[in-house]
Amino acid sequence: MIHVLVSDSMSSEGLQPILNAPQINVVQKKVEEVEEELHLFDAILVRSATKVTEELLKKMTNLKIVGRAGVGVDNIDIDAATKYGVVVINAPNGNTISTAEHTFAMMASLLRHIPQASVSVKSNEWNRNAFVGTELYGKSLGIIGFGRIGGELAKRARVFGMDVLVYDPFLTKDRAEKIGVKICAFDELLAGADIITVHTPLIKETKGILNKESIAKAKKGVYLLNCARGGIIDEEGLIYHLKNKHVAGAALDVFEVEPPVNNKLLEFENVIVTPHLGASTKEAQLNVAAQVTQEVLNYLDGKPVTSSINLPTLTKELFDKIQPFYQLAKKMGNIVSQCMRVPVQEIAIQYEGTVAELETSFITKALLSGFLGARVDITVNEVNAGMIAKERGITFSEKITENKSGYENCLEVKVFGDDQTFVLKGTHVPNYGERIVGINDFNIDFYPTGHLMYIQHQDKPGVIGRVGKVLGDHEINIATMQVGRKVKGGEAIMMLAFDRVLDPSLTKQLASYEEIVSVKTIDL
Numbered sequence: 040m041i042h043v044l045v046s047d048s049m050s051s052e053g054l055q056p057i058l059n060a061p062q063i064n065v066v067q068k069k070v071e072e073v074e075e076e077l078h079l080f081d082a083i084l085v086r087s088a089t090k091v092t093e094e095l096l097k098k099m100t101n102l103k104i105v106g107r108a109g110v111g112v113d114n115i116d117i118d119a120a121t122k123y124g125v126v127v128i129n130a131p132n133g134n135t136i137s138t139a140e141h142t143f144a145m146m147a148s149l150l151r152h153i154p155q156a157s158v159s160v161k162s163n164e165w166n167r168n169a170f171v172g173t174e175l176y177g178k179s180l181g182i183i184g185f186g187r188i189g190g191e192l193a194k195r196a197r198v199f200g201m202d203v204l205v206y207d208p209f210l211t212k213d214r215a216e217k218i219g220v221k222i223c224a225f226d227e228l229l230a231g232a233d234i235i236t237v238h239t240p241l242i243k244e245t246k247g248i249l250n251k252e253s254i255a256k257a258k259k260g261v262y263l264l265n266c267a268r269g270g271i272i273d274e275e276g277l278i279y280h281l282k283n284k285h286v287a288g289a290a291l292d293v294f295e296v297e298p299p300v301n302n303k304l305l306e307f308e309n310v311i312v313t314p315h316l317g318a319s320t321k322e323a324q325l326n327v328a329a330q331v332t333q334e335v336l337n338y339l340d341g342k343p344v345t346s347s348i349n350l351p352t353l354t355k356e357l358f359d360k361i362q363p364f365y366q367l368a369k370k371m372g373n374i375v376s377q378c379m380r381v382p383v384q385e386i387a388i389q390y391e392g393t394v395a396e397l398e399t400s401f402i403t404k405a406l407l408s409g410f411l412g413a414r415v416d417i418t419v420n421e422v423n424a425g426m427i428a429k430e431r432g433i434t435f436s437e438k439i440t441e442n443k444s445g446y447e448n449c450l451e452v453k454v455f456g457d458d459q460t461f462v463l464k465g466t467h468v469p470n471y472g473e474r475i476v477g478i479n480d481f482n483i484d485f486y487p488t489g490h491l492m493y494i495q496h497q498d499k500p501g502v503i504g505r506v507g508k509v510l511g512d513h514e515i516n517i518a519t520m521q522v523g524r525k526v527k528g529g530e531a532i533m534m535l536a537f538d539r540v541l542d543p544s545l546t547k548q549l550a551s552y553e554e555i556v557s558v559k560t561i562d563l
């Protein structure tokens with residue numbers, strides 16, 4: 040049974056596929072209400088209220104995926120999730136339109152004093168002079184952060200006859216031209232805009248991007264909007280400039296602390312606020328819940344996810360192509376790790392042939408996870424393999440080379456450790472399966488599965504017979520056996536497969552024979 044925790048309120052229509060899935064137990068409760076059962080959950084679905092901290096992740100020992108029904112993932116400790124091998128996905132498109140519309144509504148409301156006028160009329164006043172507004176037409180809107188929401192907002196502003204100035208270090212000229220906005224330097228935007236709105240993620244580069252100093256560079260009488268994340272506009276800086284009237288008004292959907300407690304901003308008549316409502320429409324909530332539900336179902340079913348924050352994203356088509364190499368790479372990493380029981384400093388992976396045309400970074404991570412999984416006692420997967428390798432001082436690299444292997448595709452891993460180097464080559468043959476085709480300088484051909492024994496020996500008469508006899512004496516059936524050598528009478532190797540795990544005493548017995556150089560068991 041798979042257990043899924045939905046810890047924030049979400050559209051039940053969007054959740055239907057997971058609620059109806061057989062073998063999935065969905066619990067819709069807050070984290071605090073299931074403290075005792077946290078270790079059971081395979082997945083957690085959140086909006087912005089649940090804070091997925093390292094402390095929570097530590098308690099959720101079975102967790103595989105965090106699904107964020109929305110865009111911003113600042114409530115999730117991505118580094119910690121990555122460290123514990125937990126995939127984080129979000130629903131990046133589902134609430135774009137709603138948030139752009141909300142921002143636009145806030146802008147119009149701010150400049151026409153609609154919330155204040157509404158309160159006034161409801162208090163039996165009729166004071167038309169007090170609420171004289173400002174037109175949007177002909178004004179300059181400065182957008183900081185020109186992604187999905189910034190872009191949609193700009194389209195609406197253009198239709199209202201506004202000029203749009205944009206600051207986004209990652210914006211291409213092409214996109215700006217298409218929407219009809221002007222790319223600006225940060226200070227240029229500050230100096231030129233009548234209204235400034237922020238639409239970046241909350242990250243260290245954007246925290247307080249509008250603060251006491253930068254707001255001072257804006258036009259006197261500027262209007263400011265934040266419908267992205269509390270803290271992108273520094274609240275102290277904003278209060279300072281509201282008091283000195285440099286800022287004519289502000290519209291805020293988000294706050295440094297939510298809900299705001301004793302927040303001075305709420306005392307200003309020219310500050311209008313909403314309780315983080317940007318994405319709160321039926322449409323957006325259905326979209327994000329449905330998107331995130333489908334992604335979580337896919338992931339739990341071993342299928343690709345398309346909006347992961349800490350994994351390369353793959354389409355279904357690409358995932359199907361990668362899948363055989365992913366499995367092969369994982370096994371190759373595991374085999375090398377078990378054959379080379381020494382500290383390792385470097386892992387170099389080489390791709391040849393058709394596999395080189397795929398997303399090799401994903402395959403590299405699979406290989407690393409197979410390698411590390413055989414060495415560490417924490418979950419290692421493609422999410423955290425790179426980070427764990429680095430933590431353990433193992434460097435890794437990948438390169439694509441000309442195909443000289445003789446196979447349609449070939450993966451070669453070379454591992455450098457204390458006084459040892461180990462090379463393993465593998466291929467995937469369509470309709471036949473994965474094969475290991477080279478160990479160090481030896482050609483060989485075996486199916487990497489089950490319980491294996493790798494023997495290095497001298498190519499002398501009787502060695503194979505002796506190995507067979509020892510195993511036979513212990514009633515051990517050899518399922519398959521391959522041998523390889525380079526020259527007659529020189530070094531040779533054997534790879535044997537068994538139906539069960541071997542007793543370590545057998546390894547010792549076989550290794551004690553003079554012609555046998557080393558014996559390693561491998562369990563896949």
Ligand SMILES: NC(=O)C1=CN([C@@H]2O[C@H](COP(=O)(O)OP(=O)(O)OC[C@H]3O[C@@H](n4cnc5c(N)ncnc54)[C@H](O)[C@@H]3O)[C@@H](O)[C@H]2O)C=CC1
Pocket residue numbers: 109110111112131134135138183184185186187188189206207208209210238239240241244245266267268292293315316317318319
């Ligand atoms: N109020 C609400 O309910 C909602 C708020 N949001 C917030 O809005 C933010 C933006 O959402 P999207 O447009 O979907 O994200 P997005 O990822 O499409 O756009 C973010 C843009 O910010 C830009 N950016 C990054 N660093 C920057 C910097 N230092 N200076 C200027 N620009 C920078 C990026 O290049 C990108 O174009 C989200 O991160 C989220 O925090 C999103 C949805 C609903």
Ligand SMILES: O=C(O)CCC(=O)C(=O)O
Pocket residue numbers: 086087108109110111112134315317318319
């Ligand atoms: O309504 C929500 O869950 C918040 C949406 C949001 O802030 C986001 O998607 O980043």
